[in-house]
Amino acid sequence: MLGLAEYVFLVLSLAQFGLGLLANGFIGLVNGSGWFKSKRISLSDFIITSLALSRIVLLWLLLVDGALIVFSPKDHDSGVVMQAIDVFWMFMNHLNIWLVTCLDVLYCLKIASFSHPAFLWLKWRVSRVVMWMLLGALLLSCSSAVSLIGEFKAYADFSRINGTGNATEHIRKKRRYKLLHVLGTLWNLPPSVVSMASYFLLILSLGRHTRQIQHMGASSRDPSTEAHKRAMKIILSFLFLFLLYFLAFLIIPSSYFLPKTKTVMMTGETIAMLYLTGHSFILILGNTKLKQAFVELLRQLLCLALILRFLNP
Template sequence: MLGFIEGVFLVLTITEFILGNLVNGFIVSINSSCWFKSKKISLSNFIITSLALFRIFLLWIIFIDSLIIVFSYHNHDAGIIMQLIDVFWTFTNNFSIWLISCLSVFYCLKIASFSHPSFLWLKWRASRVIVGMLWGALLLSFVSTVSLMNEFKIYSALTGSKDTPNMTEYIRLKRQEYDLIHVLGNLWKIPSLIVSLVAYLLLLLSLGKHTQQMQQYSIDSRDQSTEAHKRAMRIIFSFLLFFLFYFLSFIILSSSRFLPETRIARIIGILISMSYLIGDSFILIVCNNKMKQTFVAMLPCECGHLKPGSKGTLCFIK
């Protein structure tokens, strides 16, 4: 029988899992259909589509992990299944975080305006820079995944030494080393966060400079450049805000073994992780006019007076 906490956790997990797949699946379907129709796709839409696809994989990984916590918690940290989950989780998660960082840099290079030679050099080669970042992100994600091998070796040594007498001190040291490596694994997320933060600050400075120029020449500040700045900043800021909660979930999950209520800590960390994968993807839809219009057009609602016999209309927000 499931306890009250496990039951609530299972319901919330299933709800977030379904919502996350719907939101990210919507992004993949819209961009993929446009790709197939026009036979081409912009670099930004390619990144967004890849991000949504990797987030669907993440949702499945987290969902499977949640089921293990609910129905077989005593096997959560043991066995080849959990090692496979760790491998897929580490690679998919790190690469998806770098994808949003690449998107932040792309918006910064395309929209921000600075006269510094280094920035201009990057701006003129924006597509090449982003493609290079994508290859670098792929490499870093692979390296971070390979680094798990050391963690698995330590865990295997701990498991093999449990039945060996007079190994208490050895087990204690190995346990400390394992816990330290597990916690320090979160440091792989820091570089991508810094990259996105720098992109946001550059956009903020560029917007301030642009607004000042508009006021100096008595031009309406609500021009296309200003709107593009604000739209890109909303996307990057939402990522930074959601990522702080997402990073909090990493801290909770990796440090749960040090907390008195290990199972509750892991439950909280998983719920925060899935909320991020839903919320940030929804922001991407809202900040993209085409996807927002398609998404809103799919929402049935009653608008004004309905004709006799009609079941409803589609509500469209411009």
């Protein structure tokens, strides 16, 4: 019998999964069709499209994982299926975080303005820098997935000892497994630090530029000032959701050491889905091409709804 927490978790998961699938599918469809027609794609569109595709996979993994938590908690804690899900999750999640980081660095180097020689050197070579980051992201994501082998071995060790009567050895092996599981989240630390640095540099640059415009006597409704304010809002939204996502990956591994493990894991997965869905909608609203296509789609859907209502009064 499912409790209230499980029902709420399932409803939220299905709602966020549906919205996330629509948002990321829309991004992939718009950018993919543009790439197919023109045979060319910008670096930012390539990253955003790759990000959308990776998030579709992550949303499916979260949905399956959430279903196992609710309906089959024993299978969720062990088994070959969970090991396969863990490997795919580790690879796709790490790649997703690095793709966001590459996008942040790209925006930072293209929009921000600093006179430091190192920043100017990177700004002049922005495409090359981001391409090397993408290659490094792919290699690091593969490495993070391979690192799970040690965790699986530790799990097999304490599972084999369980039931032999050696309680002390079982507890020691289980603690080692849990420690390795928690340390696995450290793979997310380097891209998180780079992404946070990009956020703050971009916010600092945009804030300084806005003050310069206002100091020159431009009105608060000046188009350039308004554009910078919109950019600030988008960046702050990115930052807020990114911090939520990072919090989710502190909550989920920590669930091993907290009471009510199931509730803690459901909370962490809900936050993770919120980021994957919310961040994608912010990408749509913050990108001119995607926003125009989204508004046009809504207009067509509204017209279709009015026509159907007129035909079926």
